[in-house]
Amino acid sequence: MSAAPIRLGVNVDHVATIRQARGTDYPDPVLAAMRAVEAGADGVTVHLREDRRHIQERDVRVLAERLQAGGQWRVPLNLEMAITDSMLALAEAVRPPRCCLVPEKREELTTEGGLDVAGQLPRVAAAVARLNAIGARTSLFIDPEPAQLAATLEAGAPAIEIHTGHYANASGAEAAALAEQIAEFARQAVAEGLEVHAGHGLHFDNVGLIAAIPEIVELNIGHFLIAQAIFDGIGPTVQAMHTAMRGARSNA
Numbered sequence: 001m002s003a004a005p006i007r008l009g010v011n012v013d014h015v016a017t018i019r020q021a022r023g024t025d026y027p028d029p030v031l032a033a034m035r036a037v038e039a040g041a042d043g044v045t046v047h048l049r050e051d052r053r054h055i056q057e058r059d060v061r062v063l064a065e066r067l068q069a070g071g072q073w074r075v076p077l078n079l080e081m082a083i084t085d086s087m088l089a090l091a092e093a094v095r096p097p098r099c100c101l102v103p104e105k106r107e108e109l110t111t112e113g114g115l116d117v118a119g120q121l122p123r124v125a126a127a128v129a130r131l132n133a134i135g136a137r138t139s140l141f142i143d144p145e146p147a148q149l150a151a152t153l154e155a156g157a158p159a160i161e162i163h164t165g166h167y168a169n170a171s172g173a174e175a176a177a178l179a180e181q182i183a184e185f186a187r188q189a190v191a192e193g194l195e196v197h198a199g200h201g202l203h204f205d206n207v208g209l210i211a212a213i214p215e216i217v218e219l220n221i222g223h224f225l226i227a228q229a230i231f232d233g234i235g236p237t238v239q240a241m242h243t244a245m246r247g248a249r250s251n252a
Helices: 013-022 029-038 057-066 085-094 118-133 146-155 172-191 207-211 223-232 234-250
Strands: 007-011 043-047 077-081 098-101 137-142 159-163 195-199 216-221
Touching: 007 195, 007 223, 007 234, 013 029, 013 043, 013 223, 029 043, 029 057, 029 223, 029 234, 043 057, 043 216, 057 077, 057 085, 077 085, 085 118, 098 118, 118 137, 118 146, 137 146, 137 195, 146 172, 159 172, 159 216, 172 195, 172 207, 207 216, 207 234, 216 223, 223 234
Parallel strands: 007 043, 007 216, 043 077, 077 098, 098 137, 137 159, 159 195, 195 216
Antiparallel strands: none
């Protein structure tokens, strides 16, 4: 099969992490997002956590305004969110074109695994229905496990985002085996009619095996891009990641 183009969603959460460390109004994640878009980002992702440790509601609302022109989205805003009434209400108010439902634990440094769709199917299905009703393309952030894929289909979500954290923490033969597991899972998901995204822990040195999987149409990357941007600037960093992803895809 001919490999489809692959998109890069840039997560700007950790620009807000630096801002919140001092309680200032800088650096502004909205400005970072706009710089990323100017550099070719295909989308902007933010995770509004329940404890508001980085992104704030203001950021979500201002991004929704800035990413639109004449009622059209320049690039989509992807709102990562836990399944709570307050988060769903915010999504209904802002109406982002993309939402990704993720698990959340207050004590974790970052999202440590996929959403247990199978274990809370009625709750997930109800959330997906609310987001479908506002026209959001909802993805579920899941581990590459058959039970989670089956539950996603029951929940009515049109897309998944495969959690690549375990792959990102591996190396050598183990990483190669996990990449193949992700590839097989992606093939199964596409065969069931789902759109497939992936993300978590990806950087220049490990993105190739994932970007080369033809069924994956989008990678969402944040922490590494913001960290590398300290040295190289956000525009060149986004462009370099695009080059790495597209090079891996064209060689697949």
